Structures are given as structure tokens and as C-alpha cells.
């Protein structure tokens with residue numbers, strides 16, 4: 457799948473692919489998701505936050521009241537252009553690919569949310585984590601959130617209708633779910649990179665808790 461073309465062409469509402477049964481998520485639910493990220497990343501008013509794969513910046517904006525500044529990075533020109541419309545003096549958005557962007561700054565906290573599935577091999581996932589670590593201060597916390605769980609592949613693809621949909625998309629190379637990662641693969645990546653990784657189950661109220669998990673990394 458050409459993810460860059462996919463995200464450049466996607467006609468999006470406010471929430472960059474966050475839907476529940478075909479409907480955009482409510483503001484209340486988005487706020488609740490943001491509040492959970494605030495707790496997981498232990499965000500402080502003095503923190504600088506790097507938001508990789510920030511999309512149109514909707515989630516970054518919800519996190520801004522909790523930190524000093526945010527840099528959002530995304531490789532979709534159309535989404536970054538729309539994010540730049542909400543930029544302020546402490547909310548910045550730049551075009552960049554997670555595997556190779558380079559900012560002249562290190563951050564207290566790093567977020568990569570609802571996007572790790574677009575890194576479809578172990579080698580690419582490693583490149584991304586290496587690059588995030590390059591931008592993390594010593595002692596920084598990194599949250600890789602909302603990762604589709606390989607063990608729960610059949611919880612997501614849970615019947616003939618979904619299996620058929622999956623097969624058709626695979627044949628047309630148009631599957632937009634990306635890679636279902638195993639927890640062990642991510643923990644192995646952390647080990648190889650010499651950092652502590654901790655798999656965190658999602659809370660039952662989280663919209664995709666039945667087939668996704670979170671990973672916290674301590675640099």
C-alpha cells in the first residue's frame with residue numbers, strides 16, 4: 457500500500473480516520489482519549505511534546521493546554537496544510553516522514569498515536585523507533601498508542617463479512633488496516649534499541665480496546 461498517496465487523497469473530517477460504526481467520534485470521547493494520553497505520558501506544563509503522524513493536528517490541539525509546546529510531524533501534505541491552519545506560537549506543524557525526519561531539537565515526551573500499523577515491517581518499525589529515540593531527551597517517555605494486536609486479528613476480522621472484505625482488499629492491495637503487530641515484536645525492538653518497553657492494555661471504554669494495545673518506552 458502506498459500510504460503517502462492514501463493519506464494525501466483521503467477526504468477527511470475533523471478526526472483523521474477515527475470512526476466508530478461509520479460515525480465520527482464525539483468531542484467528549486476525543487477529550488477522554490486526550491486525557492488518557494496526558495496521564496500515560498505524565499505531561500507537565502514545562503514539557504515539549506513531539507507528535508509524530510499528527511495528521512491534521514486535531515489531537516495535538518487537545519493536548520496543547522497540558523504542555524509548553526508541541527511539534528507535529530506528518531508526511532501527508534494535505535493533512536499538514538490543514539494542521540498549519542491551527543498552528544500557534546507554541547503549536548508547530550512540519551512535513552516529514554517518521555522514518556527519516558530530522559528536527560534540531562530533543563523532546564521531553566513523544567507521541568505516535570493510532571499510526572504504528574502503517575509501518576508494515578519489523579525493519580521499518582525499527583527505523584521509526586530509532587528516529588523517535590534520536591529526538592527524545594534522556595529520561596523522555598514515548599507513547600506508541602493504539603497498535604493493532606496480532607493476537608486479536610480475528611477479534612477485528614470477526615466473521616465471514618469481514619473475512620471477505622479482507623480478502624478483496626488484499627487481492628487489490630488496498631487493505632487500509634496496515635500491520636497487526638505482536639506485543640513481542642515491539643518488546644524485541646525495544647530490547648534491540650536498548651530501551652525499556654512496557655505493553656499497556658487499553659481501558660475497556662477505549663473505542664478500539666478489543667483489538668489494540670499501547671506501548672510505553674522509557675528512553
Ligand SMILES: C[S@@+](CC[C@H](N)C(=O)[O-])C[C@H]1O[C@@H](n2cnc3c(N)ncnc32)[C@H](O)[C@@H]1O
Pocket residue numbers: 459463471472473474508509510511512515529530531532535552553554555568569570571574
Ligand atoms: C489515523 S491517522 C492518525 C492521526 C493522529 N495521530 C490521531 O491519532 O488522530 C494516521 C496518520 O499517520 C500519518 N503517517 C503514516 N505514515 C507516516 C509516515 N511514514 N511518516 C509520517 N506520517 C505518517 C498519515 O499521514 C496520517 O496522518
